[in-house]
Amino acid sequence: MSETPKGLRARLHCALDVGRTGKLSALNMALIVAILLSVLVAVLDTEATIARPMATLFTGLDILFLVLFGVEYLARLWTAPETPRYAHPVWGRLRWMVSPAAIIDLLALAPALIFAGATPAYLFRLFRLLRILRLAKLGRFSRAWTLMAEAVASRRAELLLTLGAACMVMLVSACLLYLIEGESQPDKFGSIPRSLWWAVITMTTIGYGDVFPVTPLGKLVAALTAVAGIGLIAAPTGILAAAFSDAAQRHREAIEAECAQAELASLPPPPEA
Amino acid sequence: MSETPKGLRARLHCALDVGRTGKLSALNMALIVAILLSVLVAVLDTEATIARPMATLFTGLDILFLVLFGVEYLARLWTAPETPRYAHPVWGRLRWMVSPAAIIDLLALAPALIFAGATPAYLFRLFRLLRILRLAKLGRFSRAWTLMAEAVASRRAELLLTLGAACMVMLVSACLLYLIEGESQPDKFGSIPRSLWWAVITMTTIGYGDVFPVTPLGKLVAALTAVAGIGLIAAPTGILAAAFSDAAQRHREAIEAECAQAELASLPPPPEA
Amino acid sequence: MSETPKGLRARLHCALDVGRTGKLSALNMALIVAILLSVLVAVLDTEATIARPMATLFTGLDILFLVLFGVEYLARLWTAPETPRYAHPVWGRLRWMVSPAAIIDLLALAPALIFAGATPAYLFRLFRLLRILRLAKLGRFSRAWTLMAEAVASRRAELLLTLGAACMVMLVSACLLYLIEGESQPDKFGSIPRSLWWAVITMTTIGYGDVFPVTPLGKLVAALTAVAGIGLIAAPTGILAAAFSDAAQRHREAIEAECAQAELASLPPPPEA
Amino acid sequence: MSETPKGLRARLHCALDVGRTGKLSALNMALIVAILLSVLVAVLDTEATIARPMATLFTGLDILFLVLFGVEYLARLWTAPETPRYAHPVWGRLRWMVSPAAIIDLLALAPALIFAGATPAYLFRLFRLLRILRLAKLGRFSRAWTLMAEAVASRRAELLLTLGAACMVMLVSACLLYLIEGESQPDKFGSIPRSLWWAVITMTTIGYGDVFPVTPLGKLVAALTAVAGIGLIAAPTGILAAAFSDAAQRHREAIEAECAQAELASLPPPPEA
Secondary structure (H helix, E strand, C coil): HHHHHHHHHHHHHHHHCHHHHHCCCCCHHHHHHHHHHHHHHHHHHHCCCHHHHHHHHHHHHHHHHHHHHHHHHHHHHHHHCCHHHHHHCCCCHHHHHHHHHHHHHHHHHHHHHHCCCCCHHHHHHHHHHHHHHHHHHHHHHCCCCHHHHHHHHHHHHHHHHHHHHHHHHHHHHHHHHHHHCCCHHHHHHHCCCHHHHHHHHHHHHCCCCCCCCCHHHHHHHHHHHHHHHHHHHHHHHHHHHHHHHHHHHHHHHHHHHHHHHHHHHHHCCCCCC | CCCCHHHHHHHHHHHHHHHHHHCCCCCEEEHHHHHHHHHHHHCCCCCHHCCCHHHHHHHHHHHHHHHHHHHHHHHEEEHHCCCHCCCCCCCCHHHHHHCCCHHHHHHHHHHHHHHHCCCHHHHHHHHHHHHHHHHHHHHCCCCCHHHHHHHHHHCCCHHHHHHHHHHHHHHHHHHHHHHHHCCHHHHHCCCCCHHHHHHHHCCCCCCCCCCCCCCCCHHHHHHHHHHHHHHHHHHHHHHHHHHHHHHHHHHHHHHHHHHHHHHHHHHHHHHHH | CHHHHHHHHHHHHHHHCCCHHCCCCCCCCCHHHHHHHHHHHHCCCCCCCHHHHHHHHHHHHHHHHHHHHHHHHHHHHHHHHHHHHHHCCCHHHHHHHHHHHHHHHHHHHHHHHHCCCCCHHHHHHHHHHHHHHHHHHHHCCCCCCHHHHHHHHHHHHHHHHHHHHHHHHHHHHHHHHHHHHHHCCCCHHHCHHHHHHHHHHHCCCCCCCCCCCCCCHHHHHHHHHHHHHHHHHHHHHHHHHHHHHHHHHHHHHHHHHHHHHHHHHHCCCHHCC | HHHHHHHHHHHHHHHHHHHHHHCCCCHHHHHHHHHHHHHHHHHHHHCCHCCCCCHHHHHHHHHHHHHHHHHHHHHHHHHHHHHHHHHHHHHHHHHHHHHHHHHHHHHHHHHHHHHEEEEEECHHHHHHHHHHHHHHHHHHHHCCHHEEEEEECCCHHHHHHHHHHHHHHHHHHHHHHHHHHCCCCCCHHHHHHHHHHHHHHCCCCCCCCCCCCCHHHHHHHHHHHHHHHHHHHHHHHHHHHHHHHHHHHHHHHHHHHHHHHHHHHHHHHHHCC
């Protein structure tokens, strides 16, 4: 009977895709650990003081990750038709291959493939960073991203409004400091784009300290900007926090509803078989 | 029949004013893009390293914006009587011309008009910045500003109270650091106004690093101020976030109610004609 | 009849005390402006570049404030028996004189009285700052302070708990950086109190930049502290914001209820007289 | 009768453990003050300018704390069987001795025991810091920790999701600045780990100012990171604040319910005896 392989494929698909069950399978866990490890290697590899003594280990790990993510890619390709929209064995798989998630998976394999041939140092530097894209795979492990994006989108109007207000205050502040401090610190406030760097770093309350007003009038305007910044930053923060909170609530409910449905849909056949 | 031009004027008025429909028409979108572009040109024009090689492009764009906003101004003048409070064809239009929005529109045209004659460098610098006023035009595209201002006004008492408390802590901190650090760092804490600059930058958690206490006692007071600052900044932030959230909710409801009403009011005549 | 002066005294008392009516009378407004002005003069007076050219003006204003606040003090003394707890004409007024608010009022008069005799420069510097105490008078204009303090007190347990957690993370971070960076930067991390200065400035996200780790391990611990700090600062912030919001709500309701009662209690007699 | 000593042990157990009654007994208060004092001594002892002149006092206090916490340890050992899970007089006490809380108590006694013998300076430095562990004892005074941990755990999914998003933006920002600024500031952005230090300090809005971009493109990316950081930091902040608020609410209700139950359970016997 073709029931068994189909069941295997379905189970493998389910194990690969957390969206179905709402919790992480052992395979998901292992893949997440592998992705995080591969990113860690890519990050540490840029630091010469770490990368040089561990060059052999890092190369070995990269080959291991190539094999692992290659097998994962093929497994996803095989199980793609389990998803209704990629149901056709041939066209469905082709359509899956051009989906953004699959392209990211393929790109994430690229840096490892580099080992096949010699590349100039600059290109290699860039390719190594492509490994970071593997992290985007993690997004697939949760459909919460979509829900979160929807939540933010549903408050688009408020966010645009408050961000617009913040930008306007930022621009007006930058203009004022350009007029006030432009002559005493031309390299720091000599143009509005330069003043804008100060305005962004001040209104986000980062305050590196590379640019700050030195004249009394400039300090007065900066103090008013700082106080206004709190209110203007508070608005999108509050709205975003509420939106995320709502999204999380909705996400939890959606997962629960779907799990119940999925279990109902998948359970009846086995007892009868 | 005079029905057609009146219908055209009404439709143009509706296309110019987002407040009526609650969503942005294609014309609104084009105007917003033009305003943002004109502000971008004004901002980049102050940076010599960008403005010099692109002088011809920037001048051309400014002439384009002059024509565009001039036509927009005339169109708004023509359609003004569509708004009930400017209903009279002559006096209504005159009253519209002295409304704040119309004056800002006219002022926003000023920098472009400058090209007609030569002006001294300092005046030119100021006039260039008048272009930023074009941004204020964006405010017209949403009546949410009014609602937001009302929301903030409705919590005026709480905001004043918490801001007052924050100011008092700021002032007391500045006094203490003036007394403690005034002698060891006279240029930074030598007077209360100078200490206040430190207090504002500390309590807003910006912390440029141009001024900070160096004595153990000063550091102790600064640490207490920093911790107190969190609570005192949290209060207006929380109140403002709630106010903005309420305003956004009310705004959404108001827009929906008005749209329904506006459509009811505008739709019946056409089917009968 | 003694009715008229009593009515005058009652009306003056009401005009002086905002707590009764819930809104600010013209007299309240004038007093608030005067208090703020007197503080502004006291603050600007410490800055030599401002105080020297305006010495005569500032002295004149100080004499004016002396007279004004002296008259206000006497008026409050006269109207004190209007408050039930100071009802006795003699003992009530004496008890009012030793209430904290009255003592602050008297102390706020002290710096102006200084003009009577010569004082050494150092004492004068201290006395000038006593003027700041006048600001505390503003607190009297609102009973919201009491309500706010009550609101914070009602969440004492949560606040202590979260603040305690924040302090413990701060202390552990300071200990770790003392152990890690103590030898490479002995003047900055050479003891736990010195490390604590870094921990406070980091966890409140101020980040002056006078102290920061330079070793990789120190940076790793600092990064973890920074991320933990966000959560630990968020907790008291959220609790405080909610407490303040509740207090403001309760305050508004209390004021409304009291005003209605006060008007009922004060209105009936006049129509009958 | 054996009723009296059992009652004494129960009352002592109750006085030592705040979890039972929901409020702090006088003994609890004294112990908390002693713990805080001992930590204060341990902290100040690392600062040579304070520790040297007060060496005798600090040594004396340490001996006092040794005695106090020793007695406390024995008292807790004696009263351990009052807790149902340590009910057996011998095995219960042994099991209590290996519980984390009891081990921390024993470790907290270690630094004082050091006085018995001579230790090298480096070990002594480490042992002194073990005193900080005494602070962890405070955690025992409130079962709120458990509830809080549960509250955070119940929102694990949202927190992981938002923290993951924040980490990803941090990593992408660090990569971009490594590519953009890596050549102009190799010691600051020359590798992704180095860039990550900048990204953490920027996105938490600390901004020490030891690392910041200097190229226009780097500043643009940094500005976008700063603005994105606000939203990404706002999400976990909002979720945490809500979780803490919920936990505090639940904790208060749990304490009240338990106290009522505990009083019911303990009160009936005495009236009958």
